[in-house]
Amino acid sequence: MPAGGRVTLKTIADSLGVSVKTVSRALAGKDSVGEELRARIRAEADRLGYVPNSIARSLVSGSAMTLGMVITHPANPFYSLLISAVEERCRANGYSLLLMVTEEDLATERNAAEALLRWGVDGAVVIPVQEGAEHWQRLRDSGVPIVLVNRGLEGFACDFVGVDHERGAYEAAGHLLDSGASSVHLLEEDVPFSSAADRRAGFRRALTERGLPEDDAVTLVPQSVEGRRVLPWEPDAAYRCAQQLVSRLEPGAAVLAGSDYFALGLYRALAEKGIDVPAHVAVIGHGDMPFAAYLRPALASVRPPADEIGARAADLLFERIQGSTAPETSIWLPPELKVRASAGGRNPHESN
Incomplete structure (x- = not known):
């Protein structure tokens, strides 16, 4: 690189004894520059370490x-x-x-x-x-x-x-019910976003098609706790909600969690009550986080593409x-x- 600092089109032009316009056309691939000269200019640009100015390029293009x-x-x-x-x-x-x-x-x-x-x-x-x-x-x-x-x-x-969150929750809840679950519950975010609403819709559709009641089947994790926003990858709020949910779960029940992190909170609440997964309660999460397959037992999950x-x-x-x-x-x-x-x-x- 020359002592002046940044390599410019003029640096390359002076080095080869050609005009700046010729260098610019060669590097831009214009047909007005012959192949031999174009190759020399590109080689010199590489040797000098020329980096195009993206702002200048955007002004031109x-x-x-x-x-x-x-x-x-x-x-x-x-x-x-x-x-x-x-x-x-x-x-x-x-x-x-x-x-x-x-x-x-x-x-x-x-x-x-x-x-x-x-x-x-x-x-x-x-x-x-x-x-x-x-x-x-x-x-x-x-x-x-x-x-x-x-x-x-x-x-x-x-x-x-x-x-397709609706389809994902529908298939997951359907799998739990068709595998023998006596009831299925949803542990979901209490947020106004369409993704959470679609999961609730899919879950409810799976219950309705099988003639099961929807009342008391959805437990919502609050959007904020003590003035602090709850994020879906924070298991603590889900754990607190799951403590109350666990008391309502009969042997053979299942829980569909709106995120794998909510499932982590649920796992803790179940373990504290001595409830075995999946022998007493089956669980499916959402997200298929890298840790899901390495939990004990490995967490089933709905994987988004x-x-x-x-x-x-x-x-x-x-x-x-x-x-x-x-x-x-x-x-x-x-x-x-x-x-x-x-x-x-x-x-x-x-x-x-």
Whole structure:
């Protein structure tokens, strides 16, 4: 690198005795530069360690070559897989990913939408707070395509990719009942989000189809405790709710938990009462966290296809960026029920 610091197009041009315009055209792949000279310029750029200025490039191309991604909680394990899948698609297309976090706060989400507008991103993958769409409509009206993930927005028409939570809970509750459970209970978040509502709907459908009562079958984990927000990957609040639920469970009952972390709280409450899983109570969680298969007994869980959701969302976004005018599409991907020892399945991590 020259003593002046950053290598520029002029640095390369001076080194080879050609014009800056020629260097620019060669590195951009323009046909007006011959192959031999183009090869020399690229070789010299590599030797000098030239790195393109992305801001200058975006001014020339009219594209920031960047996608925005707005999530609610970075600590959510589901989102880590989602982010990785979107980022991998960005890399493959020569784009960067700008990540923003809302912490389920509407004001923060509005600021994030404004920031994406100022940055001039080419598109956005958004997991919304679900408390209004005006700020997202403004971003879309500016020409930025948006793909919603896992949560829709009423009255806001755009592409959507998400987990079929209703189907996942329906199949899990149905599995427990069809495997001989005398009753099944749902331990779920007390939140206004569509994902939790869809799980409750699927659970209730499984009971209704089998002629079972829904009364007293759902236990809701509070959204906040002593003024502090409860997150779905914190088992303590679920443990406190499960202490009350356990007293109502008869031998042969089953519990479907809205997250694997809620199942952890339930496991503790059951153990403290000397209730064996699955001999007395069967359990299925949601999320299929890495620890699920290593609990004792191994936790059965509903696994969402997080990586596929991220990839499909990014692919839809790139289609829009490239000019697709196809009607908005909604893609609901089915989760997979992983049956393990807690629901009567075989535990691969226990000896035979």
